[in-house]
Amino acid sequence: MNILVIDDSALIRAMLTRTLTPIGAVHAPGDLEGARDLLGFHTGQCDMDVVLLDLEMPERDGLSFLRDLRAHPHLTDLSVIMVTSTQETERLDDAFAAGANDYVTKPAHDNVLRARTLNGARLTRALRAAKDRERDLAAANAQLERLSLTDRK
Numbered sequence: 001m002n003i004l005v006i007d008d009s010a011l012i013r014a015m016l017t018r019t020l021t022p023i024g025a026v027h028a029p030g031d032l033e034g035a036r037d038l039l040g041f042h043t044g045q046c047d048m049d050v051v052l053l054d055l056e057m058p059e060r061d062g063l064s065f066l067r068d069l070r071a072h073p074h075l076t077d078l079s080v081i082m083v084t085s086t087q088e089t090e091r092l093d094d095a096f097a098a099g100a101n102d103y104v105t106k107p108a109h110d111n112v113l114r115a116r117t118l119n120g121a122r123l124t125r126a127l128r129a130a131k132d133r134e135r136d137l138a139a140a141n142a143q144l145e146r147l148s149l150t151d152r153k
Helices: 010-023 032-039 062-070 089-098 110-152
Strands: 002-006 025-027 050-054 079-084 102-105
Touching (some): 002 032, 010 110, 032 062, 050 062, 102 110
Parallel strands (some): 002 050, 079 102
């Protein structure tokens, strides 16, 4: 499992990496451009299974980054867990409206963090599998349509 941690605090990135390493490969770039590269903003290819995204960063608000992430079609099925020190309902509502799948509050209990991360990765895999099945079904239906047209002639 590939886990992407996006947080402006080196201390939080280190803590999340330490906690999540037992369940997967943690990628924790120190800047947003590194996160964009890992998410395939420029290439359309992403190997991440789940993202933990800081809600409030001084460089750029986590919500605006999440909105950019969701604007990329290849990332619509990627689970995003907001990491926040706030429990303000309005901020969390905004995060869910922008496309977040879950959230954890800082400091997160290790078992809760790992469980939510695993669930997020499972959701991503399930959505990707469903998308693959839809693509396969569409291809099979197109082939059947072509064969049906050939048989009519």
